[in-house]
Amino acid sequence: MLTFALSGLLAxxxxxxxxxxxxQRVGTxxxxxxxxxxxxxxxxxxxxxxxxxxxxxxxxxxxxAIDAVVTQSVLRDPIVRVKLWDPSGRIVYSDVPExxxxxxxxxxxxxxxxxxxxxxxxxxxxxxxxNRYEQSxxxxxxxxxxxxxxxxxxxxxxxxxxxxxxxxxxxxxxxAFLPVLAFALVVLTLLQIPLAYGLARSVRQxxxxxxxxxxxxxxxxxxxxxRIAGDLHDGPVQQLAGLSMSLSARADAIGTDDPEATxxxxxxxxxxxxxxxxxxxxxxxxYPPTLQSAGLTSALTDLxxxxxxxxxxxxxxxxxxxxxxxxIESLFFRAAQEAIRNVASHAEATRVIVRTSRRGATAVLxxxxxxxxxxxxxxxxxxxxxxxxLRLLSDLVRDADGTLHVDATPGTGTHIxxxxxxx
Numbered sequence: 048m049l050t051f052a053l054s055g056l057l058a059x060x061x062x063x064x065x066x067x068x069x070x071q072r073v074g075t076x077x078x079x080x081x082x083x084x085x086x087x088x089x090x091x092x093x094x095x096x097x098x099x100x101x102x103x104x105x106x107x108x109x110x111x112a113i114d115a116v117v118t119q120s121v122l123r124d125p126i127v128r129v130k131l132w133d134p135s136g137r138i139v140y141s142d143v144p145e146x147x148x149x150x151x152x153x154x155x156x157x158x159x160x161x162x163x164x165x166x167x168x169x170x171x172x173x174x175x176x177x178n179r180y181e182q183s184x185x186x187x188x189x190x191x192x193x194x195x196x197x198x199x200x201x202x203x204x205x206x207x208x209x210x211x212x213x214x215x216x217x218x219x220x221x222x223a224f225l226p227v228l229a230f231a232l233v234v235l236t237l238l239q240i241p242l243a244y245g246l247a248r249s250v251r252q253x254x255x256x257x258x259x260x261x262x263x264x265x266x267x268x269x270x271x272x273x274r275i276a277g278d279l280h281d282g283p284v285q286q287l288a289g290l291s292m293s294l295s296a297r298a299d300a301i302g303t304d305d306p307e308a309t310x311x312x313x314x315x316x317x318x319x320x321x322x323x324x325x326x327x328x329x330x331x332x333x334y335p336p337t338l339q340s341a342g343l344t345s346a347l348t349d350l351x352x353x354x355x356x357x358x359x360x361x362x363x364x365x366x367x368x369x370x371x372x373x374x375i376e377s378l379f380f381r382a383a384q385e386a387i388r389n390v391a392s393h394a395e396a397t398r399v400i401v402r403t404s405r406r407g408a409t410a411v412l413x414x415x416x417x418x419x420x421x422x423x424x425x426x427x428x429x430x431x432x433x434x435x436x437l438r439l440l441s442d443l444v445r446d447a448d449g450t451l452h453v454d455a456t457p458g459t460g461t462h463i464x465x466x467x468x469x470x
Contacts, residue, residue: 086190090204125212386414
């Protein structure tokens with residue numbers, strides 16, 4: 048929920064900033080259109096009806112009439128300057144008399160306004176000679192539109208507007224919408240929080256249910272392993288032990304009377320004991336009976352015992368007074384079991400040492416052999432072939448908040464170290 052709330056606030060801030068930028072842009076564009084409308088009303092609605100054909104020739108009476116109209120009705124905030132141009136670039140009229148009759152080259156946008164009849168607007172830099180009387184106003188907005196005298200002579204009406212007045216109008220526009228945007232975003236966020244809470248709660252409940260089901264499956268598997276191990280130990284193992292003793296006793300009873308039968312019986316007894324040992328090794332893999340009854344050290348000793356048949360000298364080094372929680376003992380046994388299985392199958396080792404210890408608040412298991420070791424490439428290839436023992440062991444250790452270290456150098460053996468914090 049905290050992550051969602053923080054990400055929601057971040058998204059809210061981002062959308063808010065983008066919304067303000069968009070509103071500012073919309074406000075500015077709307078203010079520019081408003082400036083064009085003001086200029087169109089001033090030019091076509093006020094100035095054009097008062098135009099006379101003689102103004103093109105510089106008639107004083109026509110200029111005086113237009114000047115009166117401009118001064119009284121047009122030069123109102125935001126308009127601060129008015130000019131009338133003919134197509135050749137001559138200023139026919141301006142509210143600054145010194146500019147009347149001056150000749151300048153018309154810019155492309157001014158010629159475009161004359162040709163198309165549309166209103167054109169741009170921010171003026173006021174760095175041209177024609178703008179020397181406007182520079183005291185600072186930055187201005189220039190708006191052009193074409194007009195006509197009664198006989199159809201084209202003129203370009205140019206008005207200069209205060210840009211701060213234009214932007215103030217746009218700012219008022221977007222600021223009027225800003226509270227609505229903020230309110231909508233806050234409401235949207237508040238509506239999403241209960242939904243997110245419900246979703247997070249459902250996800251958490253589902254996760255807890257999956258964990259309960261997984262734990263039940265693990266418990267059921269553990270119980271079933273115990274049952275199978277118990278049945279095998281109390282049934283076939285005991286029967287094989289009894290059969291082995293019976294065969295040995297029968298061989299002793301016959302003695303030298305029938306050497307061939309005695310040899311056959313002793314061989315059968317030996318094979319029966321070998322089968323019994325194999326079955327006990329299988330029982331150790333299914334469920335170590337000594338882990339619960341005699342402790343971790345005894346279970347590890349039973350675990351490494353079958354290595355003798357492979358010519359491996361195995362040793363278990365553990366403090367006599369070492370007592371670990373049952374879950375850690377079970378984890379250490381599984382880790383040692385995987386390591387011993389790898390030693391028997393691949394390592395070609397002659398010596399294996401299994402150590403358990405407690406260092407402060409950490410329980411440590413180490414399995415070290417002098418076998419062939421392996422490289423990272425060989426481990427990756429084995430994993431690709433479906434050998435996932437170390438990967439599964441790593442997952443088990445991680446689930447216990449522990450760490451698994453595997454130091455395997457080709458030709459120098461393998462050292463596996465498991466560290467688990469004691470709770």
